[in-house]
Amino acid sequence: MVVQGVEPGTTLLQFLRSKGKTGSKLCCEEGGCGACTVQLSRWDKEKQILVHKGVNACISPFHVVDGHNVVTVEGIGNVESLHPIQEEIALNHGSQCGFCTPGIVMALHSYLAANPNATKHDIEHSMDGNLCRCTGYRPILDAAKQFGKESEDCAGGARRSCGGRTPDFPEFLKDFESQPIEINGKSSSWYRPTSLKHLLELKDKYPQGKIVVGSTEVSIEMKFKNYDYPVLMNPLAIPQMTAIKTEKDGISVGAAASLTSVVDYFKNEMKRRPDWQTRTLHALVDQIRWFAGPQIKNVACIGGNIATASPISDINPVLIAMGAKLTVNSIKYGERQLRLTQELFPSYRKLALQPEEVIVSVFVPFSSELEYVRAYKQSRRREDDIAIVSAAFRVSLEKREHNYIIKDACLSYGGMDAVTKEARKTSQYLLGKPWNNETLLKVNQYLADDLPLAPDAVGGMVAYRKTLSTSFWHKFSLFVSQSLGQPVPDRVDKMDVIPERSLSRGIQTHYPEHSPTPVGSSMPHVSALKQVTGEAIYIDDMPANDTHYGHFVMSTKANAKIVKVNPEKALKMEGVVAFISAKDIPGHNEIGFVYKGEELFASSQVHGVGFPIGLIVATSHRLAEKAALAVEVEYAVEPHILTIREAIQKSSFFQTFSPPLIERGQNPEAVFPKCEHVLEGEMEIGGQEHFYLEPHTSHVVPGED
Template sequence: MEKQTTLVFFVNGQKIQENNADPDETLLQYLRNRLHLTGSKLGCGEGGCGSCTVMVSRYDNITDKIFHLSVNACLAPICSLHGMAVTTVEGIGSTKTRLHPVQQQLANAHGTQCGFCTPGIVMSMYTLLRNNPRPTQKEMESYFDGNLCRCTGYRPILQGFKSFIKDACPMGANCCQNKSVCNEVKNCENGLLNGEVNGTCNDNHLLYDPSQEPIFPPELKLNAHIYNTPLKFCNSQSTWFRPTSLNELLELKKLYPSARLIVGNTELGIEKKFKNAEFPVLICTTHIEAMNEVRLDERGLVIGASVTLSRIQEAMQSAVDSLPEWKTRIFAAFLDMLQWFGSHQIRNVAAIGGNIMTASPISDLIPLLMAAGAELYVMSKDNKPRHVKMDHSFLKGYRKTDLNPEAILISVNVPCSNEQEHFYGYKVANRKDDDISIVSAGLDVQFQKGTDVIENISCAYGGMAETTVMALKTMAALVGR
């Protein structure tokens, strides 16, 4: 199939057609330098501060749903946005017309001082409301784990946004904001509550009305094939491919065995910026169906290599909610670890396959996967598909795995636990949220049925050597104890 070479996407409702898209250009560079939308700020440049946060939306014609994600524009490659819609802080409100309720509430509560982080905080809250118009306090706070503010201490920010959450009012379900019609609000200019409503809302709160938000660009919805088009973009240093079939991906990896596979650019983007790394060929795997499925079978959870960490959280939480407790102990440990993995913006785009194949010695997930005995499904063009167990022999050195250059990780099987099995994950870092590990561990122990005698034990540690290591002598000594 002929690959399209014109990049098509929307920014704040405006159609963008770029004939010479640069594989090395990020969304933030494009917004600020080409479109002169300077609301999104360049802070850390590595997805750690959130000042560049924007909302990226896409339409899924299979489920007929629109998905909104908060994304770090400093890492998102411009080439990855084909067929999508981007919303920046300029696209939701204006000082010339009217501020968006999120912006107005932040101003009312004095939630901004220097203002550098404010656009990112606004867009994180805006994205949350687009996905869930009445979030809880916990959901709101978790959405800000990737937005750093050095001035306010967060109290006025959270206070300002409190009117948008469902558990803000002491009246609970009887709060006027939970009613379909609120006459007091309708009679107030710009929806501002002046005085009491039902005797509870007296803090000049603005209400959020999802029906007043801009719609997803109809052109992208009517022409859903745009999103699923194979792509190829080039500059003098690198070439970007986006295949849409597994066979095409296998052909490309055979043709370019040293090509790097990319999903969220959360690792390669940092290597480019801070280590001056060069990647002549990049292959984006976000559109390979087999690498994007998540399914629960009798053995465990099968996760495609391109599945993002946010989707993994959703799938594992669903399994924990629906299956017996003893069967989901491994999933529960993964969920506990994932909430400290990067930030919300990072988890929205980073994939499990990238975390495995990067083979970082301080990976948060590799110790858990090794301790759990996870199994990888691997394919290449000229070899039969094979299953590879993640054990002590999988990692061969610093950032080196047992897979050959042409091999492609298709999926990962994370097993269910049994009744005699207990599983835990641990992470030590400089701070709780949005930080890399100093030391991490995955620990799995299985007892002989009806006893407290150890039948099998796996102990995997990150940050202790040039690779994640397993304490083989300790494990052998503990069996039978």
């Protein structure tokens, strides 16, 4: 297919849905739910094999798929001819509302295409990038595990026809050669250089141009932070940027190589080398394991993780601790090598490179025999979550008589400052000391100096984060001591062991097992086949011919009077149709059904951030979003109450109803004075919104009445 006229910044999902391929669903738009998963396949000329991967189409730039075969849920089967994966999920009750189901089907399909000998355990972990709010996952996993190589139905020669079947790859794509691309759109340009020289020339010409690989950060910035990137450059056609090769003292990883390819390569090296030599590889593989779901790891790259300079990065502390080196290049400054240290991150989200410089590769050194490296991470959930604190440690020892002396050490942390932080006072203290309890017990004192956190530090949980910083070191010290054969207390000898998630299992029993009527029978619901094939139609799948799009202009202040609203800039934008506010509503502007006084559009006062002030109407959704931000609102800010604690202090309570009480037994006010001990305390629970999916929407067609 030859496609023309697609604007830079367009995602693969936007393109697919514009062409009627609505099986891939639009949901989170940040690569978090997997409902948009599609399969990309390409021919690897060097290895002479097909390479398959599942990706999140909602963040994948459309122009990246040049030379790939894109397989959507519609392409593997339909209700008349189901793919085995679709059939198993339907028969095992793996869909309810069905909105996430096409993405789950394609996540499993792409994984099995890439890993035809996957075990049940492998398959279960491959589903980490998909969310489902209805089923509880058990029926989905029951269906998916039918395709594990242990299953009788998928044994031997039947394996390919079972779960790994994929549409035929177009023969002409085997001859595809990447060519330089330049696409100039209305607001941005897209470049695909095919040589490092070309990329450096582009970076020299456009120093502020953004290099995009997986777009796992850029797409989110453009969507949710409203960033504009006039120049986008994609380096995936440059061999040096994606190559991974073993050298004498370590492994050179192209900055644009995907995390999945890095892990696969490292695991192969770990199999053929002694364990002591690959401790650095182990540390990085272990940390990437918790990084994200497969769809993200299939496109995210190690260079992007460095360049985003996140203070809670999972990977940067590991690279710093192991002593990794960067190769950067530019026309203006030439090629140079840098060791990764905290100086590379001078301030929040900033990188100490010149705007013209490009990260070309990262060198990961092998470890020596008495060198120990380990990485740690604590988050709210183990998989696919940002870190509260991450850390990586390295110590290099030498044997002197009966002691092991520390000749080098590096302790690196994420989540303990606005940048990735090294505990340098601690490292300096350790140098030349023997590895024993006396030395190790003093480390916490130095860590407290290295990692101070103010009581009001961004991210909160100050005491917890400080505790994590020391407990991670304690785990590491136990790991090293055990590796050296030194005794450790029995109660903590397993402290450093990362628990493996065992294969899930569950049982659902239906009574009676064989019912002559639908009541009591185990029957797939009537929509299941359409849901697993992407043929079920949801609101956003319906054609929107001659339809305009609206986007709210919302308050940015918590409590304020509206002084002035000026939509002129927005109305001058091509494609913007109208701005509607309170003064444009005929009749009542009030929408409160129970408690009167709540307005649809604020007429003079806003009562919270996000309160609707008006509505921009435009010819496209994206344009409406952008135009809404162009509406200028002038406020007179008034005092506000943002927390329960503030409300209690200021006696700000709802007076319209009696507070709900749960009473049982005697009156506590009468009982407490008689108690020998009365324990008092308080607990704070933050708000938790569920994960919104598209079935929350409705479609309204105005009629004559």
